[in-house]
Amino acid sequence: MTSSNRKNKQEEKAAPFELNGTRVMPGTRVKVELPLAQLYTQTPLNVPIHVIHGRRPxxxxxxxxxxxxxxLNGVEIIRRLLRHSSLNRLNGTLLAVPVVNVFGFIHKTRYLPDRRDLNRSFPGSETGSLGARMAWQFKTQVLDRATHAVDLHTGAIHRANLPQIRADLSNEDTAAMAAAFGVPVVINSVLGEGTLREVAEAQGIPVITYEAGEALRFDESSIRAGVKGVLNIMHHLRMTGPRRTRAPMEPHIARSSSWVRAERDGVFLPLVALGAWLRKGQLIGRISSPFGGEDVTIESPCAGILVGRNNLPLVNEGEALYHIARFEEVREVAQNLEVFTSDIERGPGLTGEPPIA
Ligand SMILES: [Zn+2]
Structure with missing residues (x-):
């Protein structure tokens, strides 16, 4: 060998990556079927894991x-990510799991067959109920192999979220990932018990949650921002080479956030859209009744940015209608959001595919 040390270093090769007995060689990609559970029909519940193993460690x-x-937005984010050319020259390894809760995906529901929430079942146990076993398998076989994680979510059914990152910002590495993702709004959020995020952070794996859009719906802007965000994270972790696009803008961290709930049951008429800059006392919605009577007006309890909204007009008293995030510099957040949204909407798709309209 006549090559210099520098070249040797560049050509340092990764070791094969093993997942559930499958050996993935450096510079190759393999889809591994991971059996997470078995149903009482003897139907195996497999979760496909895409392993993209770079040539270099x-x-x-x-x-x-x-x-x-x-x-569903995350499913489409991963589908587009897997077609992106930057994965052809990767340092390290990408484990992409488009659908963790395969059962809920089939049934178009958030939950598992035993009505449990998989994202409240971590770390799970080897001998527990279906949800506990699925969580345990996923944690030990996949999560424990990761050094960093991004978990993709949307709002719940009938609830839409403005693209936002939720993360435990007390961990420096996690905070750096939250900033690198590149969406303008970051919410410092406590770790819910039994969530993937909680067990990951507890064992020193920095993890961020991307929340965007609504359950059972695709939203092109949320998807685009998500694909871009994951690519930004890969760049931040030096998994991909230099990029041609400009660096993402610094995000704003919400001071706090709160929910506005329905004061009465009835028909909800929202008057502000996601991302709106709200002033304290501003009229933001009404609750009326199709059977007559006075409307109830809803005023914003504080200044802030609308980061979550109920989209179903039929509401019961006490139901959450709006999620408002408070910021030190709310005007600046509103301005950055405007620039961000128009960049995402007008910019080219990252994978050359026609946008979902
Ligand atoms: Zn979720």
């Missing part, structure tokens, strides 16, 4: 979607 990034089976 580096981080192992897990990107997972549909851990809530009806949250």
């Amino acid at each position: 580096g981080p192992v990034l897990l990107v997972s979607a549909a851990i809530h089976g009806d949250e």
Whole structure:
């Protein structure tokens, strides 16, 4: 060998990556079927895991979607990500799981067959109920192999979220990932018990949650921002080479956030859209009744940005209608959001595919 040390370093080769007995050689990609459970019809419940193993060593990034089976934007984000050319020259390994909760995905529901929430079942157990076993298998076989993770979510059914990152910002590495993703709004959120995020952070795997759009719906802007965000994370972790697009803008971290609930049951008429800049006391909605009587007006309890909204007009008293995030510099957030949204909407799709209209 006559090559210089530098060249040797560049050509340092990754070792094969093993997942559930499948050996993935450096510079190749394989779809591994991971058996997570078996149903009482003897039907195996397999979860396909895409392993894209780079030629050179580096981080192992897990990107997972549909851990809530009806949250679909992440499924499309991963489909587009897997076609992106930057994966051809990867440092490290990408573990992409388009559908974690396969059962919920089939049934178009958030939950598991035993009505449990898979994202409240971690770390799970080897001998527990179906949900606990699925969580345990996923944690030990996939999550434990990762060095970093991005979990893709949407709002619940009939609830839409403005594209946003939720993360435990007390961990420096997690905070850096939250900033690198490149969406303008970041919410510092406590770790819910039994979530993938909680067990990952507990064992030192920095993880961020991307929340965008609504369950059972595709939203092109949320999908585009998600694909771009994951690519930004890969760039941040030095898994991909230099890029031609400009660096993402600094995000704003919400000081706090709160829900506005229905004061009465009836028909809800929203008057503000996701991303709106709300002033304290501003009229933001009404609740009327198709059977007559006075309308109830809804005023914003604080200044902030609308980051979540109920889209179903039929509401019961006490139901959450709006999620408002408060910021120090709310005007700046509103301005950045405008630029971000128009960039996402007008910019070219990252995979050359026609947009979902
Ligand atoms: Zn979710």
